[in-house]
Amino acid sequence: MADVPANEQQDENEGRLRRRSVLKYGGTGALAAGLAGCQTAENPVPGSNLRVEQENAGTEVDEGDGDAPLSGETVKIGVLAPMNLPLGVSMWKAAQMRRDIINDNGGILGAQVEVALGNTEVSPGTAQSEHQRLTVQEGCDFTVGIFLGSALLQTMPSIANQEAIHLTTGSADPRAGQLVSKSDPFGDTDEQSSYERFKYHFRVGPIHLLDLADAMLEFIENNKDEYGWEKAALLTENLGEFTPYAERLSERLSEVIDVPVEQRPGGVSDWSPLYNEIEDTGCDLAIIGMALGGTTAVNQWAQQQRDFEFGGIHVPAQAYSYWESTGGNVEHVFTMNAMTPQTSNTPQTQPFVEDYIERFDEVPIYTGPLTYDAMSVIKQGIEDTVDGEGMETLPDSDTIIPYLEEGTFTGGTVLPEAQFTPPDAKYAHEPQWTSMAETGVPVFQQWQMDPEVREDYGTMHSVAPSQNKTSDKTVPEWL
Structure with a gap:
């Protein structure tokens, strides 16, 4: 990830050559x-x-x-x-x-x-x-x-x-x-x-970025039928730190799901044109890699009630206070994480x-x-x-x-x-690391309302993999 600007700082099958025991x-x-x-x-x-x-x-x-x-x-x-x-x-x-x-x-x-x-x-x-x-x-x-x-x-x-x-x-x-x-x-x-x-x-x-990309591919392939995902947009922020992840997904994601939109945006203040393109091509999901522009992207996705799901790697959403930072707009957004307060x-x-x-x-x-x-x-x-x-x-x-x-x-x-x-x-x-199925990590965390955990505040539930699952995935009511 690139250096975080001052106004964001407070808000926000290589390597496995032999199998050991x-x-x-x-x-x-x-x-x-x-x-x-x-x-x-x-x-x-x-x-x-x-x-x-x-x-x-x-x-x-x-x-x-x-x-x-x-x-x-x-x-x-x-x-x-x-x-x-x-x-x-x-x-x-x-x-x-x-x-x-x-x-x-x-x-x-x-x-x-x-x-x-x-x-x-x-x-x-x-x-x-x-x-x-x-x-x-x-x-x-x-x-x-x-x-x-x-x-x-x-x-x-x-x-x-x-x-x-x-x-x-x-x-x-x-x-x-x-x-x-x-x-x-x-x-x-x-x-x-x-x-x-x-x-x-x-x-x-954490596991390195190429393994993280493989975990994303595993998650999409294992769940696309259950979730009804047929088309996906790949949006990876144009930061040097994301490059290995973006290149691995660019190379392999189309083998798993149709990818009509693929962009590496940077410095975006108005996501509407890109979101329009995602909807016009019939994408069910935006697979993301976001850090610096992540909060703006989430707020506009929720406020505009966009007709696709949203998640992948979202850096700010991995912090417990992010629900309050977005006024609850992060509800239904999912991101990889190591663990959550619930897992x-x-x-x-x-x-x-x-x-x-x-x-x-x-x-x-x-x-x-x-x-x-x-x-x-x-x-x-x-x-x-x-x-x-x-x-x-x-x-x-x-x-x-x-x-x-x-x-x-x-x-x-x-x-x-x-x-x-x-x-x-x-x-x-x-x-x-071999796979999520074998290791149980990374977890795919989704922000959800859960009054059994806390009233009027989001919960960082894990929706996958099964070993660390604490809740089923939810979708916005507007979809």
Whole structure:
């Protein structure tokens, strides 16, 4: 996604070359989430009062004991987050929450966890400089976060130079995984292979844009008959961050559904001419990829009561406060997301949501649970390495990387088990993902009225896939 203008900031079958024992992970969310304003936690989540399970059982070490292998050490994790966006705030708060839970349960084999903030301000240059500050001046052992593909790509050389493991939890640009790959010379130099330079990058989520496009194709193909969709318009905002997604759909969507209208609009203030064309060609659906112009597009679609459905990847609609931001015009709009306040992707999803709300009095955006899970990956990666190598000191990045590459990570909030694509995949160190049918992600969230959840306010229900479905899809009364 391109940099967000000031007036929007507060409102709004590659990579799977071998099948391991578990091919499950996802995240989602497209490029970003939550460009809408401050969230509120007024009764967003029905269900139990369970708290987040403090830690998974299974370790033989009493981590509170002074004899724990890493007792007396500190693991410092830098969080690269755009704090002028709610999704950045969600990253930072989730990291603090996970830090507290780990430390309250004996740390990581006795080592205490610290977190340090790097405010990237939705700027690629700032992301790079903040990464250098966190790793060089602050002495962070790991970093997590980063939003925007351009910010991630500009930071990749710093990640390589500092040789500190970074786990992405915001950007979906596939080129990062391409740089890591052993099978692609994309980042090779005369002195060093691309893998050796960039192997320090891992993505916990979201799944990259090509996989997101494949998820969209799967959703359309599986549901078009039930929903009565025969023709669709493809509208992907003309932003560089959307390009891989737009190109994949442009290439393959017509194999699934008739596509008489295909455009990449940018800077549109009046959507009426384009909406007229969609109606004149008889389209049942507008398949979208929208961020900067998403709110204007939604408001005009609803206010003009256009004769087609509307959804796909809609960045602002992934934030809980978006109903209020649009005055309810977002009702019936659907978008990909990692999870919603209603879904139970894993046994930890709802406890995480409820604990987050209790701590911070707001609802997390998808970057929050992904950052929380990234901290868990760091914890398990260190523990597996110390155990496997028989160490009594904190291992360095080069020692940990093979354990991250081969590990299965459990107890997540988005999926219960996660693995990374192998080094020889075209897109390496990416979330393993096969399909929505197998993994349950991404979820397709639709804004609906549901008085059982909350009176006079929309609910972020999931309509697909079946594992995480919380409601049937609805259509506007004017259709």
